[in-house]
Amino acid sequence: xxxxxxxxxxxxxxxxxxxxxxxxxxxxxxxAKEDGxxxxxxxxxxxxxxxxxxxxxxxxxxxxxxxxxxxxxxSVQSGGN
Numbered sequence: 868x869x870x871x872x873x874x875x876x877x878x879x880x881x882x883x884x885x886x887x888x889x890x891x892x893x894x895x896x897x898x899a900k901e902d903g904x905x906x907x908x909x910x911x912x913x914x915x916x917x918x919x920x921x922x923x924x925x926x927x928x929x930x931x932x933x934x935x936x937x938x939x940x941x942s943v944q945s946g947g948n
Contacts (some may be wrong), residue, residue, distance in 0.1 A: 876892065882926065
């Protein structure tokens, strides 16, 4: 699966993931292979990377995770002199 294009991805990736997630998978897989990881481990790295940003719905299709809008940025005041 080295130097593959999106249409060369495994069918489980091609058939289930939206195109953006396929690109994420491909980039992670390619990077892992370039780092000397075996193919099985590179596949796992690809899926783990996709799962960081996507979630599988009840219907089996994958969707981008919603953005976390509950992040609060607090300013920190220095004690000063």
